[in-house]
Amino acid sequence: MSTSRLFTHMAKAASNFAGRPLCFGIAVLSLIVWAASGPLFGFNDTWQLVINTATTIVTFLMVFLIQNTQNRDTEAMQIKLDELIHVTRAANNELLDLEELDEKELDSMRERYEALADRARRMRTKKAAAGKS
Structure with missing residues (x-):
């Protein structure tokens, strides 16, 4: 061994x-x-x-x-x-x-996915607001 x-x-x-x-x-x-x-x-x-x-x-x-x-x-x-x-x-x-990946590359990827999450949240908010009308 x-x-x-x-x-x-x-x-x-x-x-x-x-x-x-x-x-x-x-x-x-x-x-x-x-x-x-x-x-x-x-x-x-x-x-x-x-x-x-x-x-x-x-x-x-x-x-x-x-x-x-x-x-x-x-x-x-x-x-x-x-x-x-x-x-x-x-x-x-x-x-x-x-x-x-190094720290800079990880930060870049994180920002990319944070932007995607932000867009998805805004779309959900818009759909919820449209559903109440």
Whole structure:
């Protein structure tokens, strides 16, 4: 198994586990045990450092898992949207792979579609006004 494939597999498994109630329960239980052990250790700096270090490490690792999951989900959604655009006869195939455009090109496309939406709204308003007459 390639390193990339192994990472994807582990990231999916960790992400699935992290999103379950059991994982949340373990985190809450860990905090309760840590807080309850405070008097035993006299609420000293080492006792505080344990929770600070643990939460920092978990947060650091979760950032990468979340980013990996979001990247895969976004890429899959883009492919699905590209397929829908591709198979729609009247669709503008220029919109395929739109996420690869630079900011200026995206702004230009957005303005174009905002103008289309504005025209459609004005037509609806005109039709509604004509229907009331």
